[in-house]
Amino acid sequence: MSDRSSVFRKALDLPGQEPEQMEGAQLRKALEAQDLETCWTILSPRLPGQPGGHSQKNYLSAFKDFLAWAGTERLSMTDPAPHFGIEFQHYLEQKYGTSQASINTRLSQARRVYKIFRQLGVVTMNIDPFSILERSQVIPGHRREYYSQDEITRLLIHSEPAERVLVLLGAHTGLTTAEVLALKWPDLSLQTGTVQLPDRQLRMSEDLYRTIQPYAEKQGGGALFARPVPVFEFQDQNALRARIYALCLKANVPYRAWRGLRHAAGLRLYRETGDLNQVALQMGVDNPHLVMMYRDTVQEQDGEAAAQQ
Template sequence: MTTGERSTEIVRYTGDTLSRSRLWTELSEGELRRLAVAACRDHDRDTLWALTEAYFTTYGASGAKASAHTLRAYRQGLGVFLTHAGSRAVNLLRPARDLGPSFLREREAAGKSPGTVRLELAAVRLLYRALRWAGATTDDPFSDARPARDTTAPWDKRQPYSEEDLQALLAAAEPDTRTMLLLGAHAGLRVSELLALEWCDVDFGARVVRVRSGKGGKARQAVMSGTLALALRALGPGQPEHRLFTISDVAVRKRLRVLCLKTGVTYRAVHALRHYSGTKLYRAGSDLEAVARHLGHSTLETTRIYAKWSDESLRNSVGQW
């Protein structure tokens, strides 16, 4: 089998992430390097992504448990860079000294948000780690590249849906969409977590929803509200090994966007449902540690954002002037 045929076989393989990565790790050092060099020469984005995914799955902190959303975001970020490099005939294996900073400045000048720029930077850094792993280059043009400082406070970027917003969405939603909304807004689940739920994870007796593989592969239990319990009972139960939902995360986001348009609610993305959950818990008197356990935060610093949103003292003080 020629190198080109081997490359085509690896890139077109549609098995699970771990199996795709294994095809790369089983290559000899010489063949791995040849495939990586050829992909860089041709700016072959499919092969470059397959190589990057294999490295990320093998050496990344999340390993094979990385969510489809994470992988898709990295692939999109890598695609943006490769479009930039292709339009300038960049030699990926011998890049110019200022390639990294110039790419970031261009993206910032184009009005891209700090979060988008950071994600694209992470994707490209991952590509070059994969290329060094493959023995294709020793260069790292993004090692000293730093995005511009984000001057927006975290709590101003991640606003939750209001109580009025949530009630309007729930009133207009179909039963399965309503259950998704409540899993986010009451149980605090991320999109990837609610889509991975199987009926065996729903414990009506203990009134908990079990998340077996949350962010970073962590497991946790989220308390089930009475409203969520009613919605889940109306939806199922299905077979224990069956998932509650069989749609993609893209479809979930589209549903919420359409629902927001229908109800006149400002679309704040699906993740803002989690923000609603954390904010409401803190306002109801739960301490930061309890909120962190419910949402599966690894540090209290992330949870402190909800304290900022919940602090009404300044608003009340100024309101009395």
């Protein structure tokens, strides 16, 4: 770790700069650069425990994971998107499964880190990406990784043409975010009713087929299907997530990550076919064991429905 006192020395050389302001500016740059060492040098004295002690080691492990997650997801910690806190909660739930204590501990540690960010001016005092979790409509321990059919219907009702196509590409076709961003108009064929991807060809649902034409006409007409331009104008995955998040707010549907739509497609396809190999093929998954969760969920849902009759 670097010499923390040098931070104060530099601050004293700058008129009008307090040590905390200097540290805040340095921490912001370190976060943007994914510089764990500098981040920890500034954060650790403000966190519970003694240097090298169990508590500090625990916080270091948690922050290292937090920073790496934000980098992998290309999410800014200094300018967090509205869905930042929810996305991190979903990541923790996927990582720790039913261990609610571990999830709560990691969320508590992340909240503590953002409290320090606010104190140092790394983010403004009104920025708390985890405050929305307190208003979550999802019952702890009962969160689903997929959107239900009723929720998808509500999303479609409140959607604009572009959003309607987007939702159906996820919920009916099972595309990943990367595949959505890479999709070009010639990849959509109204003649064959298919979506052409680099590694597989998918058949459109009737709803998706009927929805694409109005969207194309709004964007410029049928000539689009011959031009290799993107179907959507999202700059990156963050912009796509933000669009889904805003749509969920408008439709009063609990927000879940894009994989919630993709998982809905997997459930839908397994109900239609009962064939895990076919589900894996459509989802672009090599190993059918990776889609067994759809069979398990369908069996669980059918069991609950039978018990209620």
